[in-house]
Amino acid sequence: MKNSCLKLALAAVALTATVSAAYADWPNDRPIQMIVAFAPGGSTDVMARAIEPFLEKELGADIVIENRPGASGEIAYTALSKAKADGYTFSYINTPGFLSMQVQRKLGYDPKSIKPIARIVDDPTAIVVPAASEIKTLKDFVEAAKANPGAVSYGSSGVGTDDHLAIILLGSATGATFTHIPFNGAGETRTAVLGAQVTGGGLNISEFAGNDTSGLRMIAHFGTERSPQLPDVPTAKESGFDVEMTSERGVAAPRDVPDDITQKFSDAMKRVLDDPEFQKQAQQLALPLAYLSGPDWEAQMPTRLERFQKIWNETPWVQ
Amino acid sequence: MAFLDVLMLGFSEAFTPTNLLFCFIGALLGTLIGVLPGIGPTATVAILLPVTFFLPPLGALIMLAGIFYGAQYGGSTTAILVNLPGEASAVVTAIDGYQMARKGRAGAALAIAALGSFFAGTVATIGLAVAGPTLSSFALSFGPAEYVALCIFGLLAATILAHGSVVKAIGMVCLGLVLGMVGIDVNSGATRLTFGSTELYDGIDFVVIAVGLFGVAEIASNLEFKEARGVLQSTIGRLWPTRQEFKESWAAVLRGTAVGTILGVLPGGGATLSAFSAYSVEKKISKTPEKFGHGAIAGVAGPEAANNAGAQSSFIPLLTLGIPSNSIMAMMLGAMTIHGITPGPSVIQNQPELFWGLVASMWLGNAMLLVINLPLIGIWVRLLKVPYRLLYPAILLFCCIGVYSVNNRGFDVALVILFGILGYVLRKAKCEAGPLLLGFVLGPLLETNLRRALLLSQGDPLVFVERPISAVLLLITAGMLLTLILPAIRKGRKEAFEASED
Known part of the structure; x- marks a missing residue:
């Protein structure tokens, strides 16, 4: 309700203010709207709300978080691409979703109309098994799947997510067959692994280490190298499997937002990430945390997109 | 004795003036947002989350928890007074509660709902304290196969939910199942019944259907008559329940509490499932099942106790395993992690003052809610005296704001209008919305779990009878079906004929 009142107020301001006047005072003539593409309580949402007060301080502006969940982020990204390029609307974007959806379906917006402006985290995908499981290493996991094709089940947080793409890559790299069980999000996956309903499941480092890890291994x-959060866990590469998959989160704006505004926003975000508090x-x-400036982040995307296109051509993950 | 020691520790934490204040703020806020239809506790908790960074951890959690169970109390108020369930768990309360209000017993229904909720909250809190860890390991053994059995049981119960024709009830369940299919299929990622609209990719929100079918349709059908009919006409009557009403409710409250406490622990759909199940249980064992749907007080007492017990016991998997069973618990999990608390077995060992403080505050919060709500009943009931020409536009406005705020989009408001029309047509056809909603809630749960169970067993259907919990549930369902099938068809036919006559 608070949001909707604010939106009314925003609309009124937008109607009266002229565009040239809006740039001059950025970011102080009205609150900045930050869209979160997922429901309240999810890991992106909690991160956004943790950043909010710090970013407000750095920018000296008010920030309003608006959840626009739906269609794995497409609804939020569509809203962002249609937003006025005046520096008052930003959205959190997540890879691989932002990229993989470009491969898997026709979208309601043009991905080029969205400009990435700062990467915040780079969160490796990982495989987790129940603590009591006999599977101790990635090698055991692959061997078990090879010995008994289909008997090793793997829970993911949904079709086309980084967890799902990781198991497709692992399968094609090793020739092993895994039974993929999609769940609705990481919470359900964790529950299924804890209850040993599945042999293993895909979780990101933050989804694992940010929660109670007892009962799980x-x-x-x-990731490309060992994670500072969990220095004892080997990477797939070390274990002899050439598979890489991470989930990145960052901020994006409509393409036409002036560069000086996105630069200021990106710098403020960097200062937040450097703040010891x-x-x-x-x-x-x-x-x-893994800050990257907008241009650097965007420069990495075509390679990733190509990789997803290649996986899709071999094993389309949506029927 | 160790149990008493930790409980003392909890109360000494919860009884500090600041924590009492946070508890009160949470409970009061929860009641208010519960009363306003559509404005849910999830949105409120989300907005308040950044504020809690600057509060002491225990105070923050106490306040957020208060909003959640406070909303359970408040939510039943609109369901009873204007037939507008603000959330899934209040749907069944609306069935008999609203009929009571029309008969001038709104005060009694509200009082029983509040007292039943308080009792259930107390029991569930004790349950959380005594058996939390044990219950949560039981919840973990609930895999896909067990969910399938539970859903089949629930869908069978849906036919009991209706008080008219069995055929129509089955038809409504099927319509609910179809509506539940809309969206992206979890297993294949393919879109179903979305007609190319991105807004439908995640399916239809429960609030949209409930507000349309119950709220808007209720207003539409009341508009057929001059102001003389409907709620307004009903005299308010005695606020307090009569001795007879107490007698009819206390056992229902006990049963509802038991059902809610057990089902609330299960991950996913706990509070809703418990309210529906409690209603079915009451109707099944009642000596006067024909009264249900026409203002049976047991039909208010049972589900109200069950949904509050369920709300409370859904904290069990969160606090003992770190598993959130619904979106609000997910917000709580987020709030805890930001404060550096990792919910799970380690919390009870390492930060007992936090765990037990929260548990004790829940009981205090429930007591406060009783104190807040009982005197307010008189005021709420007086709302019924507001003339329709003022009350209806106000309700519609709050519905629109509430529905809009779920996903922040106008599309949902447009859908509410469609469902309002559907609801009106269904009323004219004497079809009930209750079974439809149960089909809508249980259908997707049944489908995804059926497919998961068969994927995991590599296509072997024997998995449902090999796993003990699911085998027992299926056995009970089969038994219920057998005892039910003959009399139900006979009775259903009789009632269907009666319906077609008038």
């Missing part, structure tokens, strides 16, 4: 993760909170949430 992480056998390997798909914020880092303390990030540590509690087990967020693997």
Whole structure:
């Protein structure tokens, strides 16, 4: 309700203010709207709300978080692409979803109309098994699947998510067959692994280490190097499997927002990530902070997109 | 004795002036948002989350928890007074509660709902304290196969829910199942029944259907008559329940509490499932089942106790295993992690003052809610005296705001209008919305779990009878079906004929 009142107010301001006047005072003539593409309580949402007060301080502006969940983020990204390019609307974006949806379906917006402006975290995908499981290493996991095709089940947080793509890659790299069981989000996956309903499941480092880990064991993760949160867990590469998969989160704006505004926003975000107070909170949430400036982040995307296109051509994950 | 020691520790934490204040703020806020239809506790908790960073951890959690169970109390108020369930768990309360209000017993229904909720809250809190860890390991053994058995049991119960024709009830369940299919299929990622609209990719929100079918349709059908009929005409009557009403409710409250406490522990759909189940149980064992749907007080007492017990016991998997069973618990989990608390077995060992403080505050919060709510009953009931021409536009406005705020989009408000029309047509056809909603809630749960169970067993259907919990549930269902099938068809036919006559 608070949101809707604010939106009314925003609309009124937008109607009366001229565009040129809006740029001059950025970011002070009205609150900045930050869209979160997922429901309240999810890991992106909690991160956004942890950042909010720090970012407000750095920018000297008011920030309003608006959840626009739906269609794995497409609804939020569509709203962002249609938003006025005046520097008052930003959205959190997540990979691989932002990229993989471009491969798997026709979208209601043009991905090029969205400009990534700062990466915040780079969170490796990992495989987790029940603590009592006989599977101790990634090698055991693959061997078990090879010995008894289909008997090894793997829970993911949904079709087309990083967990799902990781198991497709692992399967095609090793020739092993896993039974993929999609769940609705990481919470359900965790529950299924804890209850040993599935042989193993895919969770991100922050989803694992940010919660109680008793009853669970992480056998390997798909990051490029060992994670500072969990230095004892080997990467898939070390274990002899050439598979990489991470989930990145960051902020994006409509393409036409002037560069000086996105630059200022990106710099403010960097200062937040360098703030020791914020880092303390990030540590509690087990967020693997990995700042990248917008241009650097965007430069990485075509390679990733190509990789997803290749997986899709071999094994389309949506029928 | 160790149990008493920790409980003392909990109360000494919860009884500090600041924590009492947070508890009160949470309970009061919860009641208010519960009364306003559509504005849910999830949105409120989300908005308040950044504020809690600057509060002491225990105080923050106490306040957020208060909002959640406070909303359970408040939610039943609109369900009873204007037939507008604000959330899934209040749907069954609306069935008999609203009929009581029309007969001038709104005060009694509200009082029983509040007292039943308080009792259930107390028991569930004790349950959380005594058996929390044991119960949560039981919840973990609930896999896909067990959910399938539970859903089949629930869908069978849906036919008991209706008080008219069995055929129509089955038809409504099927319509609910179809509506529940809308959206992206979890297993294949393919879109179903979305007609190319991205807004439908995640299916239809429960609030949209409930507000449309119950709220808007109720107003539409009341508009057929001049102001003389409907709620307004009903005299308010005695506020307090009569001795007879107490007698009819206390056993229902006990049974509802038991059902709610057990089902609330299960991950996913706990509070809703418990309210529906409690209603079915009451109707099944009642000596006067024909009264249900026409203002049976047991039909208010049982589900109200069950949904509050369920709300309370859904904290069990969160606090003992770190598993959130619904979106609000997910917000609580987020709030805890931000404060550096990792919910799970380690909390009870390492931060007992926090765990037991929260448990004790829940009981205090329930007591406060009783104190807040009982005197307010008189005021709420007076709302019924507001003329329709003022009350209806106000209700519609709150519905629109509430529905809009769920996903922040106008599309949902448009859908509410469609469902309002559907609801009106269904009323004219004497079809009930209750079974439809149960089909809508249970259908997707049944489908995904059936497919998961068969994927896991590699296509072997014997998995449902090999796993003990699911085998027992299926056995009970089969038994219920057998005892039910002959008399139900006979009775259903009789009632269907009666219905077609008038």
